[in-house]
Amino acid sequence: MAKKRQKAQGKQGGASQKKLRPMVIRLKDVWKVYQMGEVEVPALRGLNLEIRDGEFVAIMGPSGSGKSTAMNMIGCLDIPTRGRIELDSQDISQLSESDLAQIRGRRIGFIFQQFNLIPTLTALENVMLPMTFQGMPAADRKERAIKLLDMVELEDRMHHKPSELSGGQQQRVAIARALANDPEVILADEPTGNLDSKTGSIVMDFLKRLNCDEDKTIIMVTHDEDVARNAQRIELLRDGVVASSSKGNMGQLPCPEKKG
């Protein structure tokens, strides 16, 4: 594990090396206009955003800044009114719903503020679900799900339903679920928004380790400046465009150690 981290940090180390990493997500002049009765309300007004492989980017902004809409666009949950969204250089703004679903399932892992686990399923079944939708054989699904739950240190709780887990545990199950199909991008929407600061920081450590150890690209939407500072780069949205871009702490501080 330590060796891998060194390698990952090495990649992120120099500015010259960083430029070599390929672009994962690129938003080009993206507009999203909502029709509210007769009035057109633009949520995004020509948003440009570029995220490279292995980056940990925080998208910040006050409510109404368009950060949720931007996250929906990046997550292929919605299509833009105008503009281009590229995932690994592939334009996804014209894809069918079915294709978008496949892309979401395979290449993007979601982590939500509300955890959003299926309440009738156990932790293990929740983690297996994304693999089910990709048609993975049951035995492989189970093996991988157990491995992932082990990684988020919940292997002893895997047969519990979400209602029997604490908020922090639920979010860790959600992290395991987000990793199920080994996606390139983890999309986290206020991942610590429903957690107290202590469990929030545990969850944040897991996210950071995913970036360091697993080399996952992480895009985190938050309105909390302290949370945003965990990222390498902070993009501040205002009125549907990037207002400013700044550096976070990630990369300057060492990766968190795995506990236990």
Add this chain to the structure above:
Amino acid sequence: MWTDYFRLAFKTFASQKKRTALTLIGIFIGIAAVVSLISLGQGLKASIDRQFDLLGTDKVFIQPGSSIGIDPTVTIKLSDADLMSVREVSGVKSASAMVYKIVRVTFKDKSKYTFATGMEDPDISFEKMMESFGVELEQGRGAEGDKDVVVGKNFITGGFLDSPINVGDKIKIEGKPFRVVGSVSEIGNPQDDANIYMTFDAGLELFDLSKDELDFIYVTVRQGEEPSVVGERIKKRLRKLHNVKEGDEDFTVSTTEDYMETFGIVLTVVQIVLIGIAAISLLVGGVNIANTMYTSVLERTNEIGIMKAIGARNSDIFRLFLIESGMLGLVGGMVGIAIGIGLSRLVAFIAARAGWSFIQTLFPWYLTFGALLFSFAVGAVAGTLPARQAAKMKPVDALRYE
């Protein structure tokens, strides 16, 4: 993949036990009603077919009046001349005359009314003649003398006249003494099992009839002859004798097959009406499933959003909900079939206790299989629209739904 959908459906049912149970009740009442009615109808049809099989398909029946069956309003009768002419028709092996009447029968001070039949065939024995009617002698012998009677099973068991009657006992019919010389085996309905059989002459005397007041002529055709062809010949002959045109006959000639067909049609019509009524409850059950599914889709909007976010395609969501509603139908169907089988067995059991062992149940494999398939289809059809609504939800909207 499919098994995963089934597992997910079961998870949902487990989390909504009461609602699932109520929805199931809605569907299994309909299925139970349909299954029990069909099985009783099929059982009844099989019993009737068996009776006709005993009768044999080489029979032609001639009755006065213009419709099949015993019609008490018909006052015209067949004559001795009719019987003689029928015997002369080519293809006729034998022709028996029958008279019947409702009579008062008394044994040990207990009296009751029942059907008595007098019959004659110069060519075969009384016993053989009864057999050709589909009635089997169980004890004793056939009627020979004017005071001999053969009685139905319910006389022997005491089911008809309280005290059981043995072969050799004396009974009174319309106040006149007769001797019981034989009994027939059980037919399966209380009326037929209380019949009394005697010779034709004894019948004529007892009913105070002449030879020209016959109720029924019963023809056995020669081997190799087609009963319907012989029947046509008889018709032609009798038309000439009665001097009537085709279509104006004051008699009816029918074959075993005609009888089977008539009974079959009546039974089918009755079945269609009853099953139609039962099917309405099934329809209501289907609407109930649709309603449950709409509620479920609405409640789980957020869940649908989550599943779409983690990679479920529209078709996955559609299938998921369709299987869920199909399962409701299928499980409802299984319970319904079980209850339906139990219900029709109970009806048959109670009927048998009341002497109607004629009423039986039959569960052909296609009934069980068909009912299962049908109940699944009801569930699936009912779930189509709700499932489509779920599938069409936009992931963003569904995720945001509170």
